[in-house]
Amino acid sequence: MLKKQFVIGVDIGGTNIRVALVDEKGNIIRKIKESSGEDTVEKLINSIDTLSEVKIDAIGIGLAGVIDKEERVVKKSPNLPAIENKRFIKDIEERFSVPVVVENDANAAALGEKWLGAGRESENFVMLTLGTGIGGGVIYRGDLLNVAAELGHITVEAEGLSCPCGNNGCLESYASARALVSYVVEALEKGKESIMREAYQGNFYRITSEDIYRYALEGDSLARDSLRRAGKYLGIGIATLVNIFSPEAVIVGGGLIGAWDILAKEAKKEAERRAFPQLIEKTHILPATLGEDAGLLGAAYLALKFNETEI
Amino acid sequence: MLKKQFVIGVDIGGTNIRVALVDEKGNIIRKIKESSGEDTVEKLINSIDTLSEVKIDAIGIGLAGVIDKEERVVKKSPNLPAIENKRFIKDIEERFSVPVVVENDANAAALGEKWLGAGRESENFVMLTLGTGIGGGVIYRGDLLNVAAELGHITVEAEGLSCPCGNNGCLESYASARALVSYVVEALEKGKESIMREAYQGNFYRITSEDIYRYALEGDSLARDSLRRAGKYLGIGIATLVNIFSPEAVIVGGGLIGAWDILAKEAKKEAERRAFPQLIEKTHILPATLGEDAGLLGAAYLALKFNETEI
Numbered sequence: 001m002l003k004k005q006f007v008i009g010v011d012i013g014g015t016n017i018r019v020a021l022v023d024e025k026g027n028i029i030r031k032i033k034e035s036s037g038e039d040t041v042e043k044l045i046n047s048i049d050t051l052s053e054v055k056i057d058a059i060g061i062g063l064a065g066v067i068d069k070e071e072r073v074v075k076k077s078p079n080l081p082a083i084e085n086k087r088f089i090k091d092i093e094e095r096f097s098v099p100v101v102v103e104n105d106a107n108a109a110a111l112g113e114k115w116l117g118a119g120r121e122s123e124n125f126v127m128l129t130l131g132t133g134i135g136g137g138v139i140y141r142g143d144l145l146n147v148a149a150e151l152g153h154i155t156v157e158a159e160g161l162s163c164p165c166g167n168n169g170c171l172e173s174y175a176s177a178r179a180l181v182s183y184v185v186e187a188l189e190k191g192k193e194s195i196m197r198e199a200y201q202g203n204f205y206r207i208t209s210e211d212i213y214r215y216a217l218e219g220d221s222l223a224r225d226s227l228r229r230a231g232k233y234l235g236i237g238i239a240t241l242v243n244i245f246s247p248e249a250v251i252v253g254g255g256l257i258g259a260w261d262i263l264a265k266e267a268k269k270e271a272e273r274r275a276f277p278q279l280i281e282k283t284h285i286l287p288a289t290l291g292e293d294a295g296l297l298g299a300a301y302l303a304l305k306f307n308e309t310e311i
Numbered sequence: 312m313l314k315k316q317f318v319i320g321v322d323i324g325g326t327n328i329r330v331a332l333v334d335e336k337g338n339i340i341r342k343i344k345e346s347s348g349e350d351t352v353e354k355l356i357n358s359i360d361t362l363s364e365v366k367i368d369a370i371g372i373g374l375a376g377v378i379d380k381e382e383r384v385v386k387k388s389p390n391l392p393a394i395e396n397k398r399f400i401k402d403i404e405e406r407f408s409v410p411v412v413v414e415n416d417a418n419a420a421a422l423g424e425k426w427l428g429a430g431r432e433s434e435n436f437v438m439l440t441l442g443t444g445i446g447g448g449v450i451y452r453g454d455l456l457n458v459a460a461e462l463g464h465i466t467v468e469a470e471g472l473s474c475p476c477g478n479n480g481c482l483e484s485y486a487s488a489r490a491l492v493s494y495v496v497e498a499l500e501k502g503k504e505s506i507m508r509e510a511y512q513g514n515f516y517r518i519t520s521e522d523i524y525r526y527a528l529e530g531d532s533l534a535r536d537s538l539r540r541a542g543k544y545l546g547i548g549i550a551t552l553v554n555i556f557s558p559e560a561v562i563v564g565g566g567l568i569g570a571w572d573i574l575a576k577e578a579k580k581e582a583e584r585r586a587f588p589q590l591i592e593k594t595h596i597l598p599a600t601l602g603e604d605a606g607l608l609g610a611a612y613l614a615l616k617f618n619e620t621e622i
Contacts (some may be wrong), residue, residue, distance in 0.1 A: 066589045075589045124458075136555075140458075145451070147435075148557035148590055155551050155585065157469050158544070167550065167585040233469070239478065240466050244447075244555070246459035274466065274478040278377045278386045279459055 003308075004057035008048055009300030011105055011292075012036060012063040014079025014132050018292065019047035021054070022300035026116045028293065029054075036080060041088045048096060059092065059100045060303030062108030062295040064135065066148065072102055078164050079132060101302045105295045106135025106151075107144055109253055109288070112298030114139050117290040118251045125249040126151070126241045127288070130234070130256035130263075134172040138245060152176065156236050174233035177209035177256045184212055184226045194222035213259040224262065231263040235270025242275040242283050253288030260287045314619075315368035319359050320611030322416055322603075323347060323374040325390025325443050329603065330358035332365070333611035337427045339604065340365075347391060352399045359407060370403065370411045371614030373419030373606040375446065377459065383413055389475050390443060412613045416606045417446025417462075418455055420564060420599070423609030425450050428601040429562045436560040437462070437552045438599070441545070441567035441574075445483040449556060463487065467547050485544035488520035488567045495523055495537045505533035524570040535573065542574040546581025553586040553594050564599025571598045 004024060011018045017040060020031040032047040048059065065077030065084070072089045074080075093100045103111075110127035113119040119127070123142045128151055129135040136151025137144065152172035153165050160169025161179075173179050185204045188197055196215055200206055215223035238250050250271075256263070268285050275283075288294055315335060322329040328351060331342040343358040359370065376388030376395070383400045385391075404411045414422075421438035424430040430438070434453045439462055440446040447462025448455065463483035464476050471480025472490075484490050496515045499508055507526055511517055527534035549561050561582075567574065579596050586594075599605055 066587060068589075076587070140451075140456070147451075148554060148587070150554040150587060150590075153551075153554040153587065154465070155547050156466055158467050158471075158547055160469075165587060236466050236469055240464075240551075243459060243461040243464040276377060276387070276459070276461060276464065276476060278379075279461075 004304050006054050006056050007300050007303035008051060008056050008059040009296035009298075009303065010044065010059065010061040011108065011295030011299060012040060012044070012061065012080065012083070013105060013295075014064055017043055017047070018296050019044065019051060020293070020296050020300070021051040021056070022297065024304055026297055026300070028297075031296075038082050040080065040082055041086065045092065045095065048092070052096065056096070056098055058098050058303035058306050059096065060108070060299030060301070060306075061089070061100065061102050062105035062299040063102065064105045064133070066150075067102055067104055069102065099303075099306050101299070101306050103144075103299060103302055104135070104137070104149070107137040107149060108296075108298035108302065109135070109294035110137025110139055110251075110298065111144050111301050112290050112294035112296070113251055113253065113288050114142070115301045116297055117294060118286045118288050119249065122248040124245070125247045125251055126245050127251045127253065128234075128237070129254035129294075130176055130252060131254040132176060132178050134176045135254075151237070151241065154237060154240055156233060156240075171233060171237040175230045175237065180209050180212055180226055180230050180256070181207055183229065184222060187222055187226070192222050195220045196222065209256055210258060213262075216259065216262060227259050227262045228266045230256070231266025232270050234263060235267035236274060238267060238271040238285065239274035239280070242271065242279050246279045247283060249284040249286055251286050251288050253290070253294055257287050315615050317365050317367050318611050318614035319362060319367055319370040320607035320609075320614065321355065321370065321372040322419065322606030322610060323351060323355070323372065323391065323394070324416060324606075325375055328354055328358070329607050330355065330362060331604070331607050331611070332362040332367070333608065335615055337608055337611070339608075342607075349393050351391065351393055352397065356403065356406065359403070363407065367407070367409055369409050369614035369617050370407065371419070371610030371612070371617075372400070372411065372413050373416035373610040374413065375416045375444070377461075378413055378415055380413065410614075410617050412610070412617050414455075414610060414613055415446070415448070415460070418448040418460060419607075419609035419613065420446070420605035421448025421450055421562075421609065422455050422612050423601050423605035423607070424562055424564065424599050425453070426612045427608055428605060429597045429599050430560065433559040435556070436558045436562055437556050438562045438564065439545075439548070440565035440605075441487055441563060442565040443487060443489050445487045446565070462548070462552065465548060465551055467544060467551075482544060482548040486541045486548065491520050491523055491537055491541050491567070492518055494540065495533060498533055498537070503533055506531045507533065520567055521569060527570065527573060538570050538573045539577045541567070542577025543581050545574060546578035547585060549578060549582040549596065550585035550591070553582065553590050557590045558594060560595040560597055562597050562599050564601070564605055568598050
């Protein structure tokens with residue numbers, strides 16, 4: 001068995017494409033980050049080209065969306081419609097003459113955290129990525145559970161806010177970065193007091209989740225309330241996931257965890273109140289540690305493992 | 312390898328204990344059914360004694376509650392407090408000199424349906440048992456997923472009805488037999504019109520879920536509405552489970568499925584509206600076929616498989 005030495009790990013999200021050359025130990029040798037959009041596939045190919053300065057053995061791609069692994073196409077990607085139903089995987093395979101593995105980006109992030117991050121010590125954990133939307137992945141007996149794990153789309157309010165997915169009351173509509181911003185903007189539009197009102201002078205559409213966290217640290221009550229509310233719903237979602245998966249850990253990553261301290265306090269309180277005590281008392285609720293590299297490292301791991309026993 | 316020939320399958324629920332002598336093909340040779348309560352363990356031992364007319368090779372027990380499989384005790388069983396934290400498994404093992412395997416009853420029911428019921432053709436399915444409460448089990452790659460799978464305790468209404476488990480808005484509080492009866496009794500107490508009002512002459516506590524189904528068939532609008540409401544919430548729960556597990560099937564069993572036609576119509580409509588279309592279009596929503604024997608047959612299966620490769 002000849003082990004692989006270098007692979008390409010890719011993470012394609014709604015906003016960015018991250019492509020990295022990764023060695024068999026998970027060291028990132030070099031990384032390219034670009035914005036995603038209509039020309040995502042072209043940018044991806046160019047980046048792989050640039051990084052193929054050493055011989056690569058495989059390519060792993062994590063991307064946001066529902067993937068048909070048999071047909072190797074993305075059936076649905078609300079934040080990246082440009083890649084839906086396109087057969088670009090095969091093109092990349094032929095172009096670079098190496099196997100290409102595809103996985104949902106949040107599943108890839110879970111694998112990344114299992115390999116090198118907060119999940120290293122856990123055989124069974126649930127990963128939630130709080131970004132524009134909310135993604136999920138489940139590690140079971142040390143490996144990725146091969147299910148959709150669309151954990152942002154569990155219903156927490158039967159008749160709640162409408163979600164782009166078509167459902168009402170999805171966790172994502174209450175605890176994602178987008179949800180956080182919507183909540184704040186709506187409150188400002190309704191006249192709620194906040195230092196953000198003057199700071200943005202009516203241009204509320206410019207507010208980001210990072211801004212909200214910054215204003216929360218400055219003591220702004222709307223900013224703090226909005227984060228607490230997101231944390232509370234995160235806790236409701238975690239309770240449901242703990243009652244289902246009885247995991248050793250729930251690991252939370254994604255852009256929103258800059259505000260981890262506020263979010264975690266509320267989320268833990270709510271999850272402890274709601275989940276079965278015999279289960280939640282054994283569950284660690286932890287922040288992810290790989291940051292924006294979790295997805296591409298997990299994708300690299302899949303590439304390294306691909307057909308490992310057959311080589 | 313000497314295969315086992317006869318085992319005892321046991322299902323201990325909040326209302327009944329069912330104990331059966333089962334052969335290696337899943338035929339029930341003889342079955343004893345008794346009410347459960349304070350003397351559950353005694354009754355269980357007597358029933359096993361009675362059924363041990365042939366040499367038995369193992370005993371499998373499914374029971375309602377959170378089980379610590381390492382310590383082999385029931386940590387929590389809201390409907391059967393008499394067996395909580397009792398070390399009766401070891402007693403039974405010593406008494407009958409055969410191995411005893413314990414599993415959550417809804418997990419056992421899922422295994423039963425996989426072995427001989429509605430799940431025979433599916434490698435990945437979710438089972439929901441609608442009884443007094445709601446139990447769940449997940450079959451993944453042909454085998455039981457070794458997680459709590461307390462699928463009745465997923466939150467569907469963040470600030471909804473309080474559940475005996477301590478949470479608010481659990482699926483169980485909206486779609487179980489107990490939830491159905493509570494809803495009807497409350498409506499009657501508030502003065503809602505119904506033929507049940509005269510039929511029970513104020514003794515509403517005598518109403519059962521079977522009664523409600525019967526009156527629904529007679530056209531009573533309160534009875535019909537209550538079943539439609541339970542079906543709607545069942546569909547909300549199913550949508551969440553489909554988005555998580557992307558199963559081939561969701562199989563619904565338990566006492567409430569006498570009313571399957573009304574429940575299923577609402578549940579399917581709601582699940583189709585809410586779950587990811589790419590996932591729900593591949594999911595069959597089916598009634599269980601083993602009835603009250605699902606749990607004890609699943610437990611018998613576990614007994615037959617126990618240490619199979621080591622014998």
